[in-house]
Amino acid sequence: MHPSLAKLGHVSLVTPDLGRSLRFFRDVVGLEQVAGDGSSVDLRAWGEFEHHSLTLTEGPSSAIDHIAFRAARAEDVGDFAERLAHAGVDVRRVEAGEERGQGEAVRFVLPAGGGHPIEIYFDIDKPELPAERRSRLKNNSARMHATGISPRCIDHVNLWTANPEPVAAFMEEQLGFKTREAIRITGGPLVGTWMSVTSLVHDVAFMADPAGQCGRFHHLAYYLDNFHDVLRAADILREEDIAIDLGPGRHGISQAFFCYVRDPGSGHRLELFSGGYHIYDPDWEPIVWSESELAEGAVWWGPEYAPGDGHAMDQTTPCAAATPAGMGVAT
Amino acid sequence: MHPSLAKLGHVSLVTPDLGRSLRFFRDVVGLEQVAGDGSSVDLRAWGEFEHHSLTLTEGPSSAIDHIAFRAARAEDVGDFAERLAHAGVDVRRVEAGEERGQGEAVRFVLPAGGGHPIEIYFDIDKPELPAERRSRLKNNSARMHATGISPRCIDHVNLWTANPEPVAAFMEEQLGFKTREAIRITGGPLVGTWMSVTSLVHDVAFMADPAGQCGRFHHLAYYLDNFHDVLRAADILREEDIAIDLGPGRHGISQAFFCYVRDPGSGHRLELFSGGYHIYDPDWEPIVWSESELAEGAVWWGPEYAPGDGHAMDQTTPCAAATPAGMGVAT
Amino acid sequence: MHPSLAKLGHVSLVTPDLGRSLRFFRDVVGLEQVAGDGSSVDLRAWGEFEHHSLTLTEGPSSAIDHIAFRAARAEDVGDFAERLAHAGVDVRRVEAGEERGQGEAVRFVLPAGGGHPIEIYFDIDKPELPAERRSRLKNNSARMHATGISPRCIDHVNLWTANPEPVAAFMEEQLGFKTREAIRITGGPLVGTWMSVTSLVHDVAFMADPAGQCGRFHHLAYYLDNFHDVLRAADILREEDIAIDLGPGRHGISQAFFCYVRDPGSGHRLELFSGGYHIYDPDWEPIVWSESELAEGAVWWGPEYAPGDGHAMDQTTPCAAATPAGMGVAT
């Protein structure tokens, strides 16, 4: 049986100004601080039970430390390590406890021109908060609407890379992702792909980097239950004098209602996201948008679509290096 | 006792394509058709009891036939006529029945550089709809959410003119409007003003026309009870393949949540509007936004602010002619 | 010229547990504390500029200290005092500063079987909050969505009395209120009336007290911009383990979306209220609901309608005493 992934679990960000980033994610976005110290903190949303969905660590400059997917079974962590090594990927073991609250895991840099640091884990603590921060609902870990924007849970990551096609192929073949929606130039390249191991339209998206770089991070998204929560988020951000990057508006692709903002401490981009749809059909055919359909796919209504800049990561892997020998680019 | 106005009552538009305009306002916006024939129709929203809040009449090109304010008392119609004539304004009597469903009224072109055709009326029918279109709530005239976007009622008009200052002075001195919010260049001219005779921030706004013309109409607004209704409106417009002109977004001035769209039949601009606030204080000091505050005043969050084009009216009064002799431009 | 009222201004409540009441209104409802000390505090909502819309004062038991309406002009305060004295009402002068932030005012007990303590004032401070609590929008006094439920402004009060008819007549004749909606038993008594001096359906409502008492307070209402804010309020209340008294649901009368809750410190009932409609027509005919229409008028949809208990006030005026000699009960 192939190993398989269950979901996106968490993202670990490096920020040059932990104080400001913490103020943003904890006090403005309203995530709960679960653990950490003066140099690194773990946060999660009120609908999450795992130890963290976001880690902020102080460092010399903004970067993605890693993006973690949870395996479907404990044994899948090792099985993925073997499978990836066999495919020529350089896999590093992470010992239990090396990451707060987490058991053994593996990490690797996304090959095939990706360049993003990925983690696969299964064992993770599910700590309870102190009673006064716990929800009175037993299917939530923390009180709803306690602070700021107050999203329910992590939703997805959006990654940029020079050429999405081989990375998408790697995600399908090695990690079991399914393509749900895509943008493909007629008779030409894949310039965007929305992929999931869950029923979501995407746990991860890959977009063609306009600068032709590899390994850049575009955004991290948290989910809010209602469109109105995103409107309220926009008010909260403007009251904090935090510029809105793009939105609110509605994507055609995924149908999500969105608002993008950058963490003032790190510049990392956050999407506040509601709506979208779920795919339960095993025979789902990817929805493919051509270049003439792209504008509506990107923004069904709302702000003018402007692809904007990706966020540079310190550890950006040169595109050549991101494609290990033997990991051809063909799909 | 001075005559006074109670509210904005209705707007009468000329459209070169009545079929398309009717399809837009009746079938997409969802107003109820109350009366009319093949060349002209009267419409109102489900929360309105007066005969019409919008009249569409076929004509050679798009124009505003008139903008009507309701007087506070029946005798105020005549009193306004006298008062305006005394101020040098050319007033025309409208006989009962000349406008469907309406009693005697008066009309004049807004002087002091305005140029917009204004009507003042009091007597108006309040017809019941057939039972199957009536609301089961006795405080509504028609069924809520029966068709399309389904706003509750007319809200305001926004007019463009070369120099808002003298027009605003006329509105205050002759018609009893109060200035609620305004944009004034520091030490310089008034470039926008939001005025009302009700508790609304504006029944009418005047904005400086970037082209220096007079008598141009910017938009008509209908009110929706909830921000979410505006989001749903955006979906409905896009499903109809009607381009959104601007929005959704939130104004700083008035705090309204907005979405602008143009009637495909006439090009007249419609604002779908929710929120805003009410002013009940008799000593309200106008909120004045300077040029450095203008961007946030125009768009607190949402689309990039772009003043855009006003809508040309056939009967645009040359600015000189719009200022009758003796109606100086000073305030 | 008759003196006139501009609006409901504030409510002053007595609570036996100021700590709990303050925690409820400041930390859960999210009003801003503007002034006060250990025995009494003044609060207001983020959309309000006056010194306070709510005063909480510790006292031996729950009571209404007074309900304050703002006069339309400074001189109207004295003119009302004269007019009311002439009508046989015992009027007490309140010196400037006797109430924090407020100038001279007058108070009286509502006659004609009312029994509720009323204040009329005009002069009131409009203090700015410290910069960090101020809204970045200049048309708000405090930051939107900063804490808890976060309503925009006070909306109305609902009062119980043995026989609403003579009180309503007093409100119309002496204070200039207009009846907007009412419940009248066919061929029989008025059992509820919604009245306003503003365009709101009600600044105040009077309901027949099932226990036949006078002077009881039913609730105070704060306004929220969107129905969804009321749903979020319900979640917040349940997370605080505060029982919801009734709702959420929608009234037929006024069309408001409501949720009722009691202050855990005092038992005073608060309505969280969104929607409703505005009346700008001078010739509005009151919407009258008969006994057969009452159920839908009370609850258009939502919880089962149950009239419930009014809130006893210590200073309840015996009904006989509430009708001064010469203030007949006829309408």
Place this chain on the structure above:
Amino acid sequence: MHPSLAKLGHVSLVTPDLGRSLRFFRDVVGLEQVAGDGSSVDLRAWGEFEHHSLTLTEGPSSAIDHIAFRAARAEDVGDFAERLAHAGVDVRRVEAGEERGQGEAVRFVLPAGGGHPIEIYFDIDKPELPAERRSRLKNNSARMHATGISPRCIDHVNLWTANPEPVAAFMEEQLGFKTREAIRITGGPLVGTWMSVTSLVHDVAFMADPAGQCGRFHHLAYYLDNFHDVLRAADILREEDIAIDLGPGRHGISQAFFCYVRDPGSGHRLELFSGGYHIYDPDWEPIVWSESELAEGAVWWGPEYAPGDGHAMDQTTPCAAATPAGMGVAT
């Protein structure tokens, strides 16, 4: 490899008044009619691509014809038939085309005290609507918000049975459902269980029938993207003079925002449902509510909880007969 299910696909209802049921589901709820004739019609929502999610067939009295789950793979239909037959369940083959738009399938009555008619299918048409009814978004099958309440898709069914425990065991062991939330009397029986093969909290729920019967249907649910859509649905239902069965309100279990209503043609109960949460974790421990937690689990806020009546089905299987020999009741 075990056969597995992908999702709830559709529900087929019998109604004694097809005209009224069709008016309800098509014109008030707003489902699209895809196929059918004078005696039976197929409907689906705008976010669905399969041929139907609801079939209405005229018959002598209200009944459930069947509840259909889609298999994960084409071969799973036959594999389930074998597996079920081996477990002593009487399985009937449904030929391709016997059900409009559908390929081969199997049907059986839920054993272990269930009594509900279940179908498993894989092959189904995905017809396009005529262009004027199609969404301009390629990830929808029909226009959003075209008619009435306008839900996105089917969500779940809720079934009543005398003793949920053995049925839940059958659903887990034979059909691969996972228990997500449950109500269990302390030290006693399971009285409610929410189960899914998807990430939803429930594709199906089983509740203890207060009358001790088997095979009764409680409700079918359709999903709406936002809580506000449910509020709008309540308005639409009341304008149609259709009584609301329960709600709007919020469940603790599943956290869904709900409103229940009965089809006036058949009495079948429909839940209009928004929110809820998704479970992506493979090691999710069912959330178990005890009798003291049941009230909040049933209704977190909203209407008084009243279990109410289930809906009688003509073909109700006597409980004894619903448990085939050898299908013990133990878990």
